[in-house]
Structure formats: structure tokens, C-alpha cells
Amino acid sequence: MKKFPILFITILALCGCKKFVEPGLQNNGKFENIYDEPLLAHGLLLNGYTRIPTNGWVFSDVATDDAVSNDRNNNFSKVATGQWTASFNPLDQWTNSKAAIQYINMFLTEADKVVFDAQNPTLNQMFKDRLKGEGYGLRALFSYYMLQAHAGKIGGTLYGYPILLTPESPTSDFNQPRAKFEDCVQQIYSDLNRAEELLPLDYKDISSTTEIPAKYSGILTETYNRVFGKLFSQRMTARIAKAIRAKATLMAASPAYAGGSTTTWANAAEAAAAVIDLNGGLNGFATNGLTWYAGGSGNQIDGLGSGANPAEIMWRTSIAQNSDLEADHFPPTLSGLGRLNPTQNLVNAFPALNGYPIGSASSNYSDAAPYTNRDPRLAAYILLNGSTAGPGNTTIYTANDRNTNDGLNKVETSTRTGYYMRKLLRQDVNRNASSISNQKHYRPHIRYTEIYLNYAEAANEAYGPLGNGPRAYSAYDVIKKIRQRAGIGLTNGDAYLESIKGDQGAMRTLIRNERRLELCFEGFRFWDLRRWNAGLNEAATGVNISQSNYLPITVESRSYQSFMIYGPIPYSETLKFNAIQQNTGW
Structure with a gap:
């Protein structure tokens, strides 16, 4: 009985402090x-x-x-x-x-x-x-x-x-x-x-009521801009929808899917051409599209205004200031983890500077100097033995006879192939722990080069290399433009391209190879091989460089079953x- 007053007081106190013993209201809207x-x-x-x-x-x-x-x-x-x-x-x-x-x-x-x-x-x-x-x-x-x-x-x-x-x-x-x-x-x-x-085709601020669609007639320009103005850049647009159609039609027309689809190569070519024409046709092909990811003196990222895109980019993520890509993919000497190692297979796919595949006698390729007189994209996209990289232009040696962790299999963060990825990385990033410097990056959702390549592939299948259907340009025209931008075949009129321009099969091989090079490391190759019904089991190879000798090595086997063209x-x-x-x- 003596304890009752204490118990009564405790109950009263708890009742008075109900908010402390019951869950509060959640800030969730119905x-x-x-x-x-x-x-x-x-x-x-x-x-x-x-x-x-x-x-x-x-x-x-x-x-x-x-x-x-x-x-x-x-x-x-x-x-x-x-x-x-x-x-x-x-x-x-x-x-x-x-x-x-x-x-x-x-x-x-x-x-x-x-x-x-x-x-x-x-x-x-x-x-x-x-x-x-x-x-x-x-x-x-x-x-x-x-x-x-x-x-x-x-x-x-x-x-x-x-x-x-x-x-x-x-x-x-x-x-x-x-x-x-x-x-x-x-x-x-x-x-x-x-x-x-x-x-709308694009989000942009207008200054005249004549630009307002008829269905919205009677409103002010500022009212239109409130809904469809430049503030909404990087949101879905009619232009982006057309590009998605170009991607979907290419997939549906491809060998792996054509048997279950009524979409034709001509449909795919026209879907891509509709986007290309909105971009000014071949004249709209971005001359600096090879280095859309560059900053610094290139100014393709650093100088972008809010919501703006360089000419190569149709749709992208927002810009972030970081050095995550460089932390993962710089070689060890530059304080990176060297995670992605390009293969010798890919290196061999880059042609000679004169445009010929390196397997052709006309390429003048030399096993003793394999990186000499090659497609400029090779050195731009792949860090080769003896290349310089990083903000201090550090020389990177992947050779096995050099005393550096950048060499083949030296430590767990070293290359397994003799190469490191260079593309996508900002060379003005410093990953040194005492002075890390971040730089601007973005990820493209859709690049125009992809759409031009879509057209080249589909038009070659639908109309042949030189046919253009209802358009003013052919698969040949697009590939010539792409290779000219890359800087190959400039001194000989791209004699190799000229030699195959009447051969649909040879042009198919070239278009697929150009797609491989232009879009490497951007997540296309896996899906392209499957929609083409192409071979999947080519082993990944590399190179062991020692005393200026280049010894090919097998790095990793591939093990795919035939049904795996579908996931x-x-x-x-x-x-x-x-x-x-x-x-x-x-």
C-alpha cells in the first residue's frame, strides 16, 4: 500500500508525457x-x-x-x-x-x-x-x-x-x-x-508568341517559358524520344531479334536519320565529339552553362565535381586503382594512320613499333607504354622490365593486359593524397555519334554502302565523316574506305569496328555482340613488353553458351x- 502513491504519480506522469512514449506523426503525405x-x-x-x-x-x-x-x-x-x-x-x-x-x-x-x-x-x-x-x-x-x-x-x-x-x-x-x-x-x-x-523538340525560352503552338494560343511568352523553357533542360523531350526510337528500331532490326519483329533495317535507318536531320545532317556532326569528356583547355565541360550541352551530347546527367573515375582508373603511379584494362584485342582493332587495318600489308604496321603511325584514337582512349598522363604529364611504363607498379601484374592494382583506360578520364585531376583536386564530369545518356553510327549500320543493311534511300547521305558518307574526324586516311583519301565502298559485307565489318572504337568503354560492346549474333568467346589478350619486345599473352578466357545472346x-x-x-x- 505504501507503494501505491508512487505508482499513481508515475501513471499520471506518463499520461502527461504521452508524446514521449507514442510514435510521433510521420511527415508522409497521403x-x-x-x-x-x-x-x-x-x-x-x-x-x-x-x-x-x-x-x-x-x-x-x-x-x-x-x-x-x-x-x-x-x-x-x-x-x-x-x-x-x-x-x-x-x-x-x-x-x-x-x-x-x-x-x-x-x-x-x-x-x-x-x-x-x-x-x-x-x-x-x-x-x-x-x-x-x-x-x-x-x-x-x-x-x-x-x-x-x-x-x-x-x-x-x-x-x-x-x-x-x-x-x-x-x-x-x-x-x-x-x-x-x-x-x-x-x-x-x-x-x-x-x-x-x-x-517540345527542346526546352528553350521563346521571345515571340509566334513560337507558341496553336493549341496553347492566347498565352504569354513568359507563361510558355514557365512550362517549356530552358529551366527544364535535360528532361525528356521530343528530340530525345526520337533518339530512343532510333535505339529501339536498331535493336529490333538486328539479327538476334529480326525473326520476332516486323521492324526493318529501313525503319531503323529512317528513325536515326530523323534525328540526324534535326542535327543539321552531316554538317551537324561535332568536330570535337571525340573528346566530349574533356575539360581544362578543351573547355567542353568547364565552360558549359547551366543545362547546356556540347555539340556532341544530346542528353546527359547533371555535372558533378569529383575524381571518382580517376580514383578507380588512373594507374598506380597516379594514385589510382587501374581497374579497367583494355585488351590487345581492342588495341588491334584500331587501324593504321592511313586507314588500313593493321593486318593489311598496306598498313605498314610493325610488330617492333606497334603504336607508331596508328589511328590517333588509340593513344587518346588507351594509356600505352611510354604515354604521359595526369596533371604532371607523368610517363607511364607498363613494360615488365621497368621498376614501377604500373607494369604488367606488378601489384594487385597493376594492369593485367599491358594497358590502362585513358578515355573518360580528366588528365587535370590530381589523386595525390596530399593534394587531391576534383574536376567536372558528366555521363551522357545519348551521344549524337551513336545515332550517326546507328544510321550507318542500318542504311548499309537496307540500301547498301552507297545507297541513301530517301535521305541525302549514305552509310559510306557517315563512316567517311567519322574517320575524317578521327584523323585517319587524311593523306591518301582514305584509300581503304574507297576500296570497300561497293562491298556491303566489308562495309558491315568496318561499321561494326568503327562503332567498337568510337563507343568503347561506354557500355555498348556487350549488347552489340549479342544483337549481332556475333562470337562471344574470343579470349581477352594482352601484351608482355620486355626489352622492347612485345609478346602477346592470353589474359582471360571467355565462357559463353550459344543461348546467352539473350539474358x-x-x-x-x-x-x-x-x-x-x-x-x-x-
Whole structure:
């Protein structure tokens, strides 16, 4: 009984301090609030932007004949050496893209109910149009990545993924079968059509009402700029939607997918040409596009205004000031980890300065001086033995008879091939621990050179090397422009190109090789080899340099099965849903 007053007082105290013993209210808005709070609705759409696969560097080149990694636990190395399974798939897009599509579907389903501006009905509709257009464009983009990673054959029929155009809820039937590849492709085209209808070609501030589309007539220029002005640069546009179409049509027309698609090479050529013509045709080809990643005196990054792009870049991430790429890929002498090592296979793909492949007698290639009189892109993209790099122009020796950790297999951060990656890296970055200096970087989502190469490939297949269909330029014209920019064949009129310009097969080989060189280390090679039905098992090689002798070495074998031109559906999905069938072989 003596303890009762104390217990009573304690209870009263706890009751009076209820806020300290019960969870506080969470600062989470309810879903139905999106209709009156447009920023919440906008957040659904922005979730899609945060999931774009090209927001960061991935370096799937390590899974190909172009590169290896000195990180023995690299997931792409595991893929290339026989450990790729439906349960272990570093190339998976099912989870990420499907989640992005879910958020986008939530936005598209509710967008027309959201009040973006209660005072001005036209302005309200403009916001709806733009944001819905972005949603359709993003859904097409993620659908493309889903197809690229997971399309495959079952019993000879090519399938894609379950097409979902409305958001799933806890009561949804998740056990949905995969649609045929052709149906997935047509849905991508449909979404891109909607995006192009709703979006401006580019976001820019206008100064005259004559530039306002008829459907928005009667508004002020400043009102138009509020929705479609330059403030929204790097968001989805009609131009970007057209480029996504160029990517999707090229994939659908390629050998690995053509049997399950009605998309033709002519369709792919026209999709790419539509983008090229908007860029000024061949005259719009950026003369400095080889070094779009450069800063310093090149000023291609440092001098960019807010939201601006250099001529080579159509769409990119925001600019970040860091030295992460250099920390991972500089050689040890420059305080880097030297992670990505280009192969001798890739080095051999760079032609001689006169344009001939180094296997041709006309190239004047010498085994004793293998880097002399070569395509300038070789030294620009790959750090060779004796090259200089870094802010102090340090000489990098990868030779085995030099007393430096940059040499072949000297330490765990040394090169395994005799080469380091140079492309993408800012040479004005200092990684020395006592004076680290960061510099500006960005990652392109789409480069114009990719689209020009898309056209060259598709036009050669559709019309032959010199045919141009309804356009003013041919595959030959584009490849000539690319090689001229690279600085090869300038003294002899590119005699090699001239010698093959009437041969579709030889031109196909050259176009594929130019694509390999121009887009190296940007994550294209893995997917290109598969859509071409090309050989995947060429061993990755390197070079052991000692006393000025260059000895070829095998660095890493490749172990792919024939069915692996198509990636797997996640094993967990096939366990959960019996309607989801796995691709043949997996």
C-alpha cells in the first residue's frame, strides 16, 4: 500500500508525457494528396529519372573482348568466365526498370486529376501535357532496357516482358505472362508517339508568341517559358524520344531479334536519320565529339552553362565535381586503382594512320613499333607504354622490365593486359593524397555519334554502302565523316574506305569496328555482340613488353553458351509466377 502513491504519480506522469512514449506523426503525405499538391505527383515521375541505367558508369565492357578488370571479384568478369546464371545476373534490368515503370504508371494514371494551376486552365493543361509526355518517353526508355536485357526465345518464339500500362496494387494479379517481342516493341513505339505529340523538340525560352503552338494560343511568352523553357533542360523531350526510337528500331532490326519483329533495317535507318536531320545532317556532326569528356583547355565541360550541352551530347546527367573515375582508373603511379584494362584485342582493332587495318600489308604496321603511325584514337582512349598522363604529364611504363607498379601484374592494382583506360578520364585531376583536386564530369545518356553510327549500320543493311534511300547521305558518307574526324586516311583519301565502298559485307565489318572504337568503354560492346549474333568467346589478350619486345599473352578466357545472346529472366520471378517462362537454355 505504501507503494501505491508512487505508482499513481508515475501513471499520471506518463499520461502527461504521452508524446514521449507514442510514435510521433510521420511527415508522409497521403497518396490522395497528389491531386492538390502537384509536387507529390511530380515526385512519382522523378522516381523514373533517378533509375535511368546510364545515370552512372557500369563498364560491362569487362564482360567482352574489349577489357578485363584487375579486380578479381568484378561481377562482369564473373559473367564472362562462366558464372552467369538466372540467379546471378549483374546485367539485370527486370527489378530496376519494372519499378520505374510502376512509378511512371502511377503518375500517368492519375496525372489528369492533378491540379497544377487552379487559376489558369491553359497553364494547368500545359503542365499536364509536358509531364505526361515525359512519362510516356521514360516508360518507352525503360521498356527498351527491359527488352535489351531480358528478351529471349521460348520454343523458337521471341518474347519480351509482361506489358503493364496501369499501376499494380496489392490486389493485382501479378502472375502475368510475358508478351511477344513484337508486341513489346510496338508498345514502345506507341509510347514514343505520345511523347512526341506532347513534348517540345527542346526546352528553350521563346521571345515571340509566334513560337507558341496553336493549341496553347492566347498565352504569354513568359507563361510558355514557365512550362517549356530552358529551366527544364535535360528532361525528356521530343528530340530525345526520337533518339530512343532510333535505339529501339536498331535493336529490333538486328539479327538476334529480326525473326520476332516486323521492324526493318529501313525503319531503323529512317528513325536515326530523323534525328540526324534535326542535327543539321552531316554538317551537324561535332568536330570535337571525340573528346566530349574533356575539360581544362578543351573547355567542353568547364565552360558549359547551366543545362547546356556540347555539340556532341544530346542528353546527359547533371555535372558533378569529383575524381571518382580517376580514383578507380588512373594507374598506380597516379594514385589510382587501374581497374579497367583494355585488351590487345581492342588495341588491334584500331587501324593504321592511313586507314588500313593493321593486318593489311598496306598498313605498314610493325610488330617492333606497334603504336607508331596508328589511328590517333588509340593513344587518346588507351594509356600505352611510354604515354604521359595526369596533371604532371607523368610517363607511364607498363613494360615488365621497368621498376614501377604500373607494369604488367606488378601489384594487385597493376594492369593485367599491358594497358590502362585513358578515355573518360580528366588528365587535370590530381589523386595525390596530399593534394587531391576534383574536376567536372558528366555521363551522357545519348551521344549524337551513336545515332550517326546507328544510321550507318542500318542504311548499309537496307540500301547498301552507297545507297541513301530517301535521305541525302549514305552509310559510306557517315563512316567517311567519322574517320575524317578521327584523323585517319587524311593523306591518301582514305584509300581503304574507297576500296570497300561497293562491298556491303566489308562495309558491315568496318561499321561494326568503327562503332567498337568510337563507343568503347561506354557500355555498348556487350549488347552489340549479342544483337549481332556475333562470337562471344574470343579470349581477352594482352601484351608482355620486355626489352622492347612485345609478346602477346592470353589474359582471360571467355565462357559463353550459344543461348546467352539473350539474358535470363530472374530465377526468383519464375519461382513466384508460373506464367513467367524462362528463356531457353537458362
